[in-house]
Amino acid sequence: MANNMVRSFRDIAATQEVASPLRVVQIDGLVILKIIKHCKEFMPSLVTGQLLGLDVGSCLEVTNCFPFPSREEDEEIEADGANYQLEMMRCLREVNVDNNTVGWYQSTYMGSFQTVELIETFMNYQENIKRCVCIIYDPQRSSQGVLALKALKLSDSFMDLYRYNNFSGEKLREKNLSWVDIFEEIPVKVSNSALVSAFMTELEADAPVSQCDYDRLVLSTNPFMERNLEFLVECMDDLSMEQQKFQFYYRNLSRQQAQQQAWLQKRRAENKARKDAGEDPLPEEDPSNPIFKPVPEPSRLDSFLITNQISNYCNQINGYILYRWVYTLSLPIKGHVYVCRFMYGDEKTCPFVRACFRPVTKKDSEHWRSQQDRKIGML
Amino acid sequence: MASGNTILQFSPSSTNLSAKIHPIVLFNICDSFLRRQDQAERVIGTLLGSISADGTVDIRNSYCVPHNESSDQVAVDIEYHHSMLVSHQRVNPKEVIVGWYSTGSGVSGGSALIHEFYSREVANPVHLTVDTGFSSGEASIKAYVGVNLSVGDRQLAAQFQEVPLDLRMLEAERVGFDILKKTTVDKLPNDLEGVEASMERLIVLIDEVYKYVDDVVEGRIPTDNSIGKYLADTVASIPRMSPAAFDKLFNDSLQDLLLVLYLGSLTRTQLGLAEKLNTAAQIL
Structure with missing residues (x-):
């Protein structure tokens, strides 16, 4: 009987060992506000903070967070930072806040967060807590009326590779890992307590337009796109540098192989001569010879990260243009206010160009339609 | 005392x-x-x-x-x-x-x-x-x-x-009341949904202004000078230009956007292509 009990507990423990994959991150409204406050107040510099919460099944609940003081180089202060963290956790526990670390948040500039540092921090966290998440907030983008909040984690296969620091082409092919698979974005859910919800419902200002609408409809947003393009160009430069590294590597490799071949032929001829003379042949390999030393293959991690970054910028640019498109179409045209509700074609054929387009007359509408057709045709 | x-x-x-x-x-x-x-x-x-x-x-x-x-x-x-x-x-x-x-x-x-x-x-x-x-x-x-x-x-x-x-x-x-008011929100709104909601609100507002102006013109509502002045200021805040000039400006900026969009798509295609070539080259 007792034995049975023990086994069943062990069974339970064993079944719990198999954790279900992280499907969704549920963030409290409080945490969102706290992150935004912290990131915005220190806007030009990038800041980080700790996320606290609970790990429930396939859902990671983030119920509170606290900011880290801005980083300082001094080592003594760094130790102080660890103290600060412990102190803060202790204090928060005293007022019944969940004090399990579930990850960290950080601000980013125009989505340029795909760095080796991020991966390293993630690995550090991962060592201590099984499941952690990184929340990325972009204050720059958020000033345009978008809530630029993302929850990320590293994919398991990438973490395996990173642990052994093995980014040769062969290994990557073995694991079937491409640059898309480094980061996994986890869907974000927002939750608010009923109390907060009641307060917000009562206190909501009943203005017809909110600040968010103003932010979205600001017209002078070209600087944003310009900066995005600048970053894209920089990334391209970096990528071509990486490529040069690879070219250099392959050139070295082929030169070495040629040398090896030449050496081998020489050795074979020599062996033949020795055989004719009745001597023992020399071995066909010579590890002491420098031409047999393998050329180290450069790691592909950097180029993967850069590629990721480029793809991120491209997405941002694309999203941004569609966004601009939607509302430039509703600018006042020819003195009229063309506020438009226009479904470009079928929703199915072009899901994102659902611009609002409601022209004043039918003729105008047709004119516009043909113009748009022409422009989209160019794409 | x-x-x-x-x-x-x-x-x-x-x-x-x-x-x-x-x-x-x-x-x-x-x-x-x-x-x-x-x-x-x-x-x-x-x-x-x-x-x-x-x-x-x-x-x-x-x-x-x-x-x-x-x-x-x-x-x-x-x-x-x-x-x-x-x-x-x-x-x-x-x-x-x-x-x-x-x-x-x-x-x-x-x-x-x-x-x-x-x-x-x-x-x-x-x-x-x-x-x-x-x-x-x-x-x-x-x-x-x-x-x-x-x-x-x-x-x-x-x-x-x-x-x-x-x-x-x-x-x-800025965060949006929709997110802070409900007890659970399953998905964060993305940019396009946001701008669509904003546009819809703008349309409603403009409709309201149209209606108001029409009503005043037809004499259904008493005139309010302060509102009138405010509306005039708002309209005047947009620089007045000829339709042709506006068309040109508008189309130019649209062309720019399209060009950048093209560039972005091209880059992405290149990345995809590079990825494919990479794996293909390694298999050989």
């Missing part, structure tokens, strides 16, 4: 004082109230922020402080309060104590004692009450300052005087 120099006096009341509260403080208070100790009736905590030159208190942050309350005495964990203050100031030294908060409606007996404690921390602290029980049937958030009622040097009583409170909902608006 008193010798005439005993005057009942108020200490100078600061009538021009007002308070601004940011939504994060409200969220924090609600959260700490929900996580209060078993059997505790209310939670109290410290308010952080800044005081501007004109006497406006900007309440930007808060933290909960554990306390114990019985009928005649209050024990506040002062050590906790101080260590938390030090921690908060390490992150943002500009935020100083501006007062304290408590949940529940109105001011209770213990409040005077706590207020006195905070008066030692900062001159003229603000007391914020958040009625988490909705006892009056509505969400009431009130701010008070303490006024000392004294006879000569002797203090008789403390009076709490309500000061105007301004809810700064700007940040909340």
Whole structure:
């Protein structure tokens, strides 16, 4: 009987060992506000903070967070930072806040967060807590009326590779890992307590337009796109540098192989001569010879990260243009206010160009339609 | 008879004082109230922020402080309060104590004692009450300052005087009420949905303005000069240009956008292609 009990507990423990994959991150409204406050107040510099919460099944609940003081180089202060963290956790526990670390948040500039540092921090966290998440907030983008909040984690296969620091082409092919698979974005859910919800419902200002609408409809947003393009160009430069590294590597490799071949032929001829003379042949390999030393293959991690970054910028640019498109179409045209509700074609054929387009007359509408057709045709 | 120099006096009341509260403080208070100790009736905590030159208190942050309350005495964990203050100031030294908060409606007996404690921390602290029980049937958030009622040097009583409170909902608006109001939101809105919602609101507003102007023109509504002036200003804020010039400008900018879009798509295609070539080359 007792034995049975023990086994069943062990069974339970064993079944719990198999954790279900992280499907969704549920963030409290409080945490969102706290992150935004912290990131915005220190806007030009990038800041980080700790996320606290609970790990429930396939859902990671983030119920509170606290900011880290801005980083300082001094080592003594760094130790102080660890103290600060412990102190803060202790204090928060005293007022019944969940004090399990579930990850960290950080601000980013125009989505340029795909760095080796991020991966390293993630690995550090991962060592201590099984499941952690990184929340990325972009204050720059958020000033345009978008809530630029993302929850990320590293994919398991990438973490395996990173642990052994093995980014040769062969290994990557073995694991079937491409640059898309480094980061996994986890869907974000927002939750608010009923109390907060009641307060917000009562206190909501009943203005017809909110600040968010103003932010979205600001017209002078070209600087944003310009900066995005600048970053894209920089990334391209970096990528071509990486490529040069690879070219250099392959050139070295082929030169070495040629040398090896030449050496081998020489050795074979020599062996033949020795055989004719009745001597023992020399071995066909010579590890002491420098031409047999393998050329180290450069790691592909950097180029993967850069590629990721480029793809991120491209997405941002694309999203941004569609966004601009939607509302430039509703600018006042020819003195009229063309506020438009226009479904470009079928929703199915072009899901994102659902611009609002409601022209004043039918003729105008047709004119516009043909113009748009022409422009989209160019794409 | 008193010798005439005993005057009942108020200490100078600061009538021009007002308070601004940011939504994060409200969220924090609600959260700490929900996580209060078993059997505790209310939670109290410290308010952080800044005081501007004109006497406006900007309440930007808060933290909960554990306390114990019985009928005649209050024990506040002062050590906790101080260590938390030090921690908060390490992150943002500009935020100083501006007062304290408590949940529940109105001011209770213990409040005077706590207020006195905070008066030692900062001159003229603000007391914020958040009625988490909705006892009056509505969400009431009130701010008070303490006024000392004294006879000569002797203090008789403390009076709490309500000061105007301004809810700064700007940040909340930026995040979006849709996210903060509901108990669960399954998905964050993406850019396009956001801009669509904004456009829809704009359309409604413009329709309303059209209707209003039409009504005025047709004489259905009495003319209001101030609204008229406002509308004229709004229209005038857009530079007037000829349709041809506008068309050109508009199309040029659209072309630019399309070109960049093309560039972006091209880059992405290249990345995809490179990926394919990479794997293909390795298989060989």
